[in-house]
Amino acid sequence: MKQILFPGDEQFWYETLRSFSHIAYGGADFGEVAAITGRITEGDYDSWYDAWLAAAERLAAEAGDALRAGHRASARDGLLRASNYYRSAEFFLHGHPGDPRHYHAYARSVGCFRAAAELFTPPVQPVSIPYEDTTLPGYLYRVDDSGVARPTLIMHHGFDGPAEELHFQGAAAAVERGYTVLTFDGPGHPGPRHHQGLVFRPDWENVVSPVVDFARTLPEVDGGKIALLGTSFGGLLAPRAAAFEHRLAAVIAVDGVYDMSLTVRAGVGDDPDLERRLRAEDDPQLDAGIIRLAAASPVMRWELDQAQWAFGAPSPRQAAAAFLDYHLRDGIAEKIACPALICDAAGDLFFAGQARQLFDHLTSPKTFLEFTADEGADAHCHVGAQRLALARIINWLDDTLGAGRGEG
Numbered sequence: 001m002k003q004i005l006f007p008g009d010e011q012f013w014y015e016t017l018r019s020f021s022h023i024a025y026g027g028a029d030f031g032e033v034a035a036i037t038g039r040i041t042e043g044d045y046d047s048w049y050d051a052w053l054a055a056a057e058r059l060a061a062e063a064g065d066a067l068r069a070g071h072r073a074s075a076r077d078g079l080l081r082a083s084n085y086y087r088s089a090e091f092f093l094h095g096h097p098g099d100p101r102h103y104h105a106y107a108r109s110v111g112c113f114r115a116a117a118e119l120f121t122p123p124v125q126p127v128s129i130p131y132e133d134t135t136l137p138g139y140l141y142r143v144d145d146s147g148v149a150r151p152t153l154i155m156h157h158g159f160d161g162p163a164e165e166l167h168f169q170g171a172a173a174a175v176e177r178g179y180t181v182l183t184f185d186g187p188g189h190p191g192p193r194h195h196q197g198l199v200f201r202p203d204w205e206n207v208v209s210p211v212v213d214f215a216r217t218l219p220e221v222d223g224g225k226i227a228l229l230g231t232s233f234g235g236l237l238a239p240r241a242a243a244f245e246h247r248l249a250a251v252i253a254v255d256g257v258y259d260m261s262l263t264v265r266a267g268v269g270d271d272p273d274l275e276r277r278l279r280a281e282d283d284p285q286l287d288a289g290i291i292r293l294a295a296a297s298p299v300m301r302w303e304l305d306q307a308q309w310a311f312g313a314p315s316p317r318q319a320a321a322a323f324l325d326y327h328l329r330d331g332i333a334e335k336i337a338c339p340a341l342i343c344d345a346a347g348d349l350f351f352a353g354q355a356r357q358l359f360d361h362l363t364s365p366k367t368f369l370e371f372t373a374d375e376g377a378d379a380h381c382h383v384g385a386q387r388l389a390l391a392r393i394i395n396w397l398d399d400t401l402g403a404g405r406g407e408g
Contacts, residue, residue, distance in 0.1 A: 001347065001373065001376060006037075007042075008043070008298075009043050009298040010299050011298040012042060012298065015088065016037050017383050019085075019088055021168070022084050022386075025172045025386065026077055026168070027084040028081055028084055035055075036052055037051070043298060049090065049092070049105070052085050052089035053101075056085035056086040056112075059078050059081050060082040062078055063078030063082060063112075073119075075115075075119060076116045076120065079112045079113070080112075082108075082112045083109045083111075083112035084109075084165065086105045087106075089101075089105040090102035090105035090109070092302060093105075094305055094306050095304075095306075106194055109164060110191075124140070124141055124167075125139065125140040126139055127139065127182070129211055131207070136191070136207075136210075138163055139183045139184075140181075140220075141174075141175040141181035142220050143175055147219045148220070149222040150222055151225040151227070152181070152221045152225065152226045153179045153181050154182045154211055154215060155183045155230075155231075156228075156231075156238070157232065158233030160310070162185060166183040169231060169381070171183050173386075173390040173394060174390075174397075177394050179403070180218070180222075182214075184211055187200055188200030188310045193310060200322075204237040208228060212226060216247075225401045225402075226247065228242060228251050229251075229393075230252070232255070232257075234254075235253035235255050235256050235351075235355070236256075237326075239251055239336060242338055243328070243336045246337055246338070249400075250339045251339075253341070253342050253343060254343045254381055254393065255348060255355050255380065256344060256354060256357075257358065258329075259326075259354070264278070264323050267300050268289075275324060278317060278318075278324065287315065287316070290316045290317050291316060294316060304320065333361035339364060339365040339400045341367050341369060341396050342355050342359040343355065343393065344368065344369065345382055346371065347378035348378075351380070355370075356368070367396060369393070371385065371388075371389060
């Protein structure tokens with residue numbers, strides 16, 4: 001999609017478009033986002049935080065007033081938008097892990113979402129999913145209170161998003177079409193990273209399998225019709241899990257990612273000795289080169305800040321090295337047995353060409369779904385076109401699972 005705001009900063013524009021996208025399922029309003037971005041200085045992370053936080057605080061206060069006055073629907077709507085604006089406020093702060101601002105904004109984002117969740121019918125239920133010696137946070141969406149077992153969609157985010165944001169990225173769309181939905185944060189995602197210090201791990205099947213175990217204990221879940229959807233970096237993690245977790249009836253990558261080393265080489269340079277140098281104990285020359293590249297690229301600057309936080313890496317070079325362990329090479333993609341939907345964005349900012357690479361390596365029943373600029377859906381994860389994208393994605397899931405199309 002053509003860059004309209006922040007002409008010198010692709011990352012600021014993409015995150016603005018992401019917020020515009022959430023209008024579709026109640027996570028933003030156009031005038032609010034336009035007013036917020038008008039108070040932001042391009043490339044200035046502090047002004048980004050201040051503008052989004054001010055809007056979130058105002059909306060949260062107004063929603064609280066509405067709830068106390070008995071206006072439940074208005075309170076719910078305001079709390080959803082406040083939650084999303086708090087999420088956006090703290091988005092660029094992870095390069096400074098000790099900064100109290102992102103802990104405050106994250107806690108307020110979750111608090112507002114949980115308050116809104118109680119106001120749905122039936123309520124969206126926070127859950128704690130057993131995982132190793134701790135738990136993972138998530139949300140259970142029920143179609144109704146009947147307890148009927150239904151086809152189920154498990155969803156997780158990618159490199160930078162929380163479970164709460166998934167409400168706007170597929171959970172609300174799926175539940176209104178008759179699916180039980182279970183969203184969760186895994187290691188490296190905001191909840192476990194903030195509260196337990198858990199970082200990403202490449203063997204994602206060892207994250208998803210406990211979630212499937214938990215889902216199969218729920219009366220609302222049809223254990224034979226469980227699908228897994230991963231967004232963004234989750235478009236690599238979810239297929240990785242499906243390669244080894246064979247209780248899944250389908251897997252969806254929004255969008256498909258095959259090999260993170262390709263992204264690293266595209267950003268840092270295709271030096272034949274790059275992997276050894278990234279993993280070396282010391283390489284001051286490469287350290288300095290990566291810092292220079294990040295200073296010249298708003299996208300790379302943010303990616304490395306986020307990677308240091310999400311992987312627990314002590315330096316930008318070591319953060320780049322951590323990505324090298326995330327791939328579907330060496331026959332991993334070929335191990336996927338369930339039907340797979342691989343989505344692709346024609347103008348993907350982060351993973352251009354990787355969806356097709358993943359698709360070409362699959363040997364299971366597979367579908368490739370490309371979204372284009374003419375549709376306004378060519379941005380990464382089709383932000384700006386959620387109604388269009390989610391309709392096509394869930395239609396595929398209906399057809400694949402033989403779901404009852406329980407729209408209502």
